[in-house]
Amino acid sequence: MWKVGELARRSGVTVRTLHHYHDIGLLVPSGSTGAGHRLYTDADLAKLQQILVLRQLGLTLEQVGEYLTRDDYSPRAVIELRLQQLREQIATADRLRVQLEGLSRLLDRAEIVSAEQFLQTIEALTMIDKYYTPEQLANMQERYSANIDRIKEVEAEWPRLMAAVQAEMDKGTPPTDPAVQALAQKWDGLVSEFTGGDPNLQASLKKMYESEPTVAGMDMGKMRPMMEYVQRARTGE
Incomplete structure (x- = not known):
């Protein structure tokens, strides 16, 4: 499990951005502490990587959310788009x-x-x-x-x-x-x-x-x- 501050330091994504992704439902942490602090799993990290790749491709946050819920979505396809x-x-x-x-x-x-x-x-x-x-x-x-x-x-x-x-x-x-x-x-x-x-x-x-x-x-x-x-x-x- 990763706390939001730890994830921000390691990934280079700001805490504010992670909070925003949570608020709009794009990246909701899978866990939380007893005090209610966000906790991110390995699966959450993988999804964050996909979000960042799609953003680099020029998609808006709304488009990223739509893409991640498509029936034909796959992490490999996202990586291939970025490679291209x-x-x-x-x-x-x-x-x-x-x-x-x-x-x-x-x-x-x-x-x-x-x-x-x-x-x-x-x-x-x-x-x-x-x-x-x-x-x-x-x-x-x-x-x-x-x-x-x-x-x-x-x-x-x-x-x-x-x-x-x-x-x-x-x-x-x-x-x-x-x-x-x-x-x-x-x-x-x-x-x-x-x-x-x-x-x-x-x-x-x-x-x-x-x-x-x-x-x-x-x-x-x-x-x-x-x-x-x-x-x-x-x-x-």
């Missing part, structure tokens, strides 16, 4: 390696390309693998190839839009102002064109912006206040 995802990630990483090696050779011959540009390119390539699934990468590449002229226009619009948002912030314009809300709508429109309206891709993009100090050469420390300002305009706060 890892194989795809390894293949993606290998493609990125080839891209970087080719880029490095090109940059060695192009004296006009600065070291900063080189670093930004590497940052972009490696960051892609960190935050996007192979399927998302494939969808982005397909959309980019099919709409390359529009994508370039969108990329050129971003600096102008951010400058306009920053100007309103500097003036102290409240987010509820119609001018700011119009900028927020344009912001969302550009994001939608990049993501194709895919909510999962939007979530990956948001996570990257929230987690990284720089993205494509942009200082996220300066970018995040703008994102918060735009969010307040969306909600009318």
Whole structure:
């Protein structure tokens, strides 16, 4: 039997998360002490491992619960799903390696390309693998190839839009102002064109912006206040 604190220390899963899994019925401990403290069995640990694998596959907690109760559910099937995802990630990483090696050779011959540009390119390539699934990468590449002229226009619009948002912030314009809300709508429109309206891709993009100090050469420390300002305009706060 494992107490919740012991399980948290050994597994790396926080006590709060284990409590939450219990509260929603996803992982109910099989035992308890006389004082009512949770006790987890080996079977509970096996189920926790399955939950974490399914979460890594991108399932929501609700979807995990549904999957674990399916008639065709088996621990082996879950592990195989995760293995397949890892194989795809390894293949993606290998493609990125080839891209970087080719880029490095090109940059060695192009004296006009600065070291900063080189670093930004590497940052972009490696960051892609960190935050996007192979399927998302494939969808982005397909959309980019099919709409390359529009994508370039969108990329050129971003600096102008951010400058306009920053100007309103500097003036102290409240987010509820119609001018700011119009900028927020344009912001969302550009994001939608990049993501194709895919909510999962939007979530990956948001996570990257929230987690990284720089993205494509942009200082996220300066970018995040703008994102918060735009969010307040969306909600009318």
